[in-house]
Amino acid sequence: MLETARFAAMMTRSADLKRRIGNELADTVVQVVDVCETSLRGGGKLMFCGNGGSAADSQHLATEMLIRLRPKTERQSIAALALTLDAAALTGCGNDYGYDRVFERPLRGLGRRGDVLFGITTSGRSVNVIRALEAARDMEISTIGLLGGTGEPASSQCDLALVVPDTETARVQECHIALGHAVLELLEDRLIARPYR
Structure with a gap:
């Protein structure tokens, strides 16, 4: 009985958080979609970075754009x-420059002015994500945060921040993927309605 009650509490907390961010972050989500659309129509690309589960979310969201988001929706591949993704680059950079630079270093080689970087950190404190966001701003790359807790200090390096107001990693990650899917679905709708290339 105790486990069933705990399970129900987990689901309720997750649903309550999603309802809250649905009300509080709607305008910011639309602004994020605007930034992404402008970038893609200008020849830019979307980039994602994060650690652990947020690394998996980075790969998940990039793949949704590069390959397919919705199975019944046909459209061109979107640059993301x-x-x-690159184990050799991550370990090489970690070995040669330190783990704090594992996203910054490839970003400086692959990123271009007008691109968009999504920095994902459930605590808002991941140093390597913050360094990548700082580098992106130096390079005139738009910075979007998928963050948790208060969002700081990462939030200060973001042009737009989608902050899940919770500190439990699992609940924040559940909201991050929901937010990511919402942004990409809205973006995909726009790109299908008015193809960009």
Whole structure:
């Protein structure tokens, strides 16, 4: 009985958080979609970075754009990549420059002015994500945060921040993927309605 009650509490907390961010972050989500659309129509790309589960979310979201988001929706491939994909680059950078630079270093080689970087950190404190966001701003790359807790200090390096107001990693991650899917679905609708290339 105790486990069933705990399970129900987990689902309720997750649903309550999603309802809250649905009310509080709607305008910011639309602004994020605007930034992404402008970038793609200008020849830019979407990039994602994060650690652990957020690395998996980075790969998940990039793949939704590069390959397919919705199975019944046909459209062209959309330029997106996860800075977490290359094990040789990650380990090489970690070995040669330190783990704090594992996203910054490839971003400086692959990123271009007008691109968009999504920095994903459930605590808002991941140093390597913050360094990538700082580098992106130096390079005139738009910075979007998928963050948790208060969002700080990462939030200060973001042009737009989608902050899930909770500190439990699992609940924040559940909201991050919901937010990511919402942004990409709205973006995909726009790109299908008015193809960009």
